[in-house]
Amino acid sequence: MGAGGDGRPVRDSYMKKSFSIDKLANLANVKDDLIVLRHMWFGSKKGDDHAARLENFYGPQAKAYDKFRANFLWGRKPMLAACAARLAGRSNLIWVDLGGGTGENVDMMAQYLPLENFKSIYVVDLCHSLCEIAKSKVKAKGWRNVHVVEADACTFQPPEGTATLITFSYSLSMIPPFHSVIDGALSYLHPDGFCGVTDFFVSSKYDLPMRQMSWARRFFWRSIFDIDNIDLGPERRAYLEQKLERVWEINSQGSIPYVPYLRAPYYIWIGRHRQLGHAAHENKVDRPALFPPTFLYTQSWEDPDPDMEVMDINPKDTVLTLTSGGCNALNLILHGAAEVVSVDCNPAQSALLELKSVAIQQLEYEDMWQLFGEGVHSRIEELYERKLSPFLSQTSNNFWSKRLWYFKHGLYYQGGMGKLCWVLQCLAAFLGMSKTVKRLANAPTLEEQKKLWDSNSLVYFIKHGPKFLVWLFCKMVALLLFNKVVLWFGGGVPVKQYKLIKADGIPIEKYIARTLDGVAENSHLRKQNYFYYNCMTGKFLRDNCPAYLREANFAKLKAGDIDKLTVATGTFLDELRARKYTKVILMDHVDWLDMDHAKVVADTLAQQVLPGGIVIWRSAALCPPYAELIKKAGFDVKCISRADQGYMDKVNMYSSFYVAKRKAKKD
Numbered sequence: 001m002g003a004g005g006d007g008r009p010v011r012d013s014y015m016k017k018s019f020s021i022d023k024l025a026n027l028a029n030v031k032d033d034l035i036v037l038r039h040m041w042f043g044s045k046k047g048d049d050h051a052a053r054l055e056n057f058y059g060p061q062a063k064a065y066d067k068f069r070a071n072f073l074w075g076r077k078p079m080l081a082a083c084a085a086r087l088a089g090r091s092n093l094i095w096v097d098l099g100g101g102t103g104e105n106v107d108m109m110a111q112y113l114p115l116e117n118f119k120s121i122y123v124v125d126l127c128h129s130l131c132e133i134a135k136s137k138v139k140a141k142g143w144r145n146v147h148v149v150e151a152d153a154c155t156f157q158p159p160e161g162t163a164t165l166i167t168f169s170y171s172l173s174m175i176p177p178f179h180s181v182i183d184g185a186l187s188y189l190h191p192d193g194f195c196g197v198t199d200f201f202v203s204s205k206y207d208l209p210m211r212q213m214s215w216a217r218r219f220f221w222r223s224i225f226d227i228d229n230i231d232l233g234p235e236r237r238a239y240l241e242q243k244l245e246r247v248w249e250i251n252s253q254g255s256i257p258y259v260p261y262l263r264a265p266y267y268i269w270i271g272r273h274r275q276l277g278h279a280a281h282e283n284k285v286d287r288p289a290l291f292p293p294t295f296l297y298t299q300s301w302e303d304p305d306p307d308m309e310v311m312d313i314n315p316k317d318t319v320l321t322l323t324s325g326g327c328n329a330l331n332l333i334l335h336g337a338a339e340v341v342s343v344d345c346n347p348a349q350s351a352l353l354e355l356k357s358v359a360i361q362q363l364e365y366e367d368m369w370q371l372f373g374e375g376v377h378s379r380i381e382e383l384y385e386r387k388l389s390p391f392l393s394q395t396s397n398n399f400w401s402k403r404l405w406y407f408k409h410g411l412y413y414q415g416g417m418g419k420l421c422w423v424l425q426c427l428a429a430f431l432g433m434s435k436t437v438k439r440l441a442n443a444p445t446l447e448e449q450k451k452l453w454d455s456n457s458l459v460y461f462i463k464h465g466p467k468f469l470v471w472l473f474c475k476m477v478a479l480l481l482f483n484k485v486v487l488w489f490g491g492g493v494p495v496k497q498y499k500l501i502k503a504d505g506i507p508i509e510k511y512i513a514r515t516l517d518g519v520a521e522n523s524h525l526r527k528q529n530y531f532y533y534n535c536m537t538g539k540f541l542r543d544n545c546p547a548y549l550r551e552a553n554f555a556k557l558k559a560g561d562i563d564k565l566t567v568a569t570g571t572f573l574d575e576l577r578a579r580k581y582t583k584v585i586l587m588d589h590v591d592w593l594d595m596d597h598a599k600v601v602a603d604t605l606a607q608q609v610l611p612g613g614i615v616i617w618r619s620a621a622l623c624p625p626y627a628e629l630i631k632k633a634g635f636d637v638k639c640i641s642r643a644d645q646g647y648m649d650k651v652n653m654y655s656s657f658y659v660a661k662r663k664a665k666k667d
Helices: 013-042 050-069 076-087 104-109 128-141 178-187 215-226 235-243 304-311 327-334 347-362 365-374 380-391 394-400 415-430 434-441 446-455 457-464 467-481 484-491 495-503 508-522 530-537 551-558 572-578 595-608 627-632
Strands: 093-098 118-125 146-150 163-169 189-200 245-256 259-272 318-322 339-344 565-569 581-585 609-619 635-642 656-662
Touching (some): 076 104, 076 189, 093 104, 104 118, 128 146, 178 235, 189 235, 304 327, 304 635, 318 572, 327 339, 327 347, 327 551, 339 572, 347 380, 347 394, 365 380, 365 551, 380 394, 415 530, 446 508, 495 508, 572 595, 627 656
Parallel strands (some): 093 118, 093 163, 118 146, 318 339, 318 581, 339 565, 581 609
Antiparallel strands (some): 245 259, 609 656
């Protein structure tokens, strides 16, 4: 780490000595870049045929081609990583890189998949100068299985007659007879092979949501690239999708060297011969108004044990739940549900659960534990690029690609509640209570924990101090730490829920004191309560963590059970209406709604929950007013527990816990 402990290098004497050398090297690079730019902007694009046009354009810049394109062709590495991730573990592969230019893709692929896994690699290009650079590279690298072929991609056929992988890396847009080259390539694509494409693009006027562009962007970029005989139109990708099944797709934009502000649109597309039909296209989703630009919760804040006691999850169940941190959705699968649909209106919460799901599928247990047990992983960039990103949706990729630092600084100190926990830990350190917090979190027994809690000077003062001073102190704390803004952005408590608490005549400071005192007096943090242990330490323990992080459960999910999970971003009502359910977990969702919307939820539950089905929820109110609405809609409603009757569960954050059973229609 650097002097500041943040990874920045120290500016030592060695760096000062080498600065002039680096400066000269940078000047040489700038000179090469200017040569490339001159030929891109002012070079000849004319010729008697396509080969001549390519040679006139690329020939003068061939030697500087790779360095410049490294900061321009942003889709190459993620495209190769996505292909490699899908070919991992296979051998005797045949790869045809059509329009492969200087062979730089081969060098990049070596970062993701050993080149020894390939029986043959064919770099096919029509430009003589680029092929000469590629041949020099093959000789210098000693690649015995790499063959540079100066030929027309439309007519090339690999000697083996088949290819496991075919790639077009910023080349398809430069091949005028694109129907011919695609038809030719697919004629030798192995039945179990993949086709990877990355290129610049513009959308059609009416396109898939994640591809859609404005008229101005379509016109501008197509016009600019058309000057260099590059066609960015949507026809090529449309033809690919007519011939192949889309497996994965990303639409993004990247910077251009020496061109400020402008970012060129590009896409990555992976396809294969038809098996299941196209992967479902993504809808563009935005975070709701007043939500922070990240998630509120890093873990689920409902104790799953009481849920399982009343829900009787079985292999016939289709369950709908809110996502939150996603831990409890995974727990439902582990308890045997046939299908679990997890929905959240905040795309960041969906991105968190999707990352957990992909990590279960693609990583080994130790890496999974480092990411979501410790919340820190030293190799997060590598894991993300090679194993996680290639299987995430575009929305989740957009979210996580900018936030990998979460796993450097601690995942569980991020998001709304994570930041609140961090602030409270800092406050404890300021007050000289860090050691007390650590001892409390790691008390060997519940009895020892209770002694530490009750003997703490602050707790003792609140419980036994002069009433007026205690009242004054609590009001000040509530004003600073438990006001409506902090409760929303730090605790995910909306204003409507806050009003429910006040309607019961309970001041917010008393509500929180009841929560924390109940946990400290009744739940052993070190062994039984991973919720608050995580808040106090920023991590879980292997014997005190959500169910999905236990090694045996991880193995069960990885073996195929994780496929039972559907992660959806949108409104709860939309997913409720999408299918019939046997079990529904409302969490505290209806607390957030006014009575008119609560009635819509109750009526929709009556329509979508099968007879005998179970609905559960928690509320910040002792007697939530919407319970009667659910009862009138056709449910037998029962209050399982209330906070005024004592400690409720390991979270102990709500005032009541309800279960409702759907009546048979004849009832």
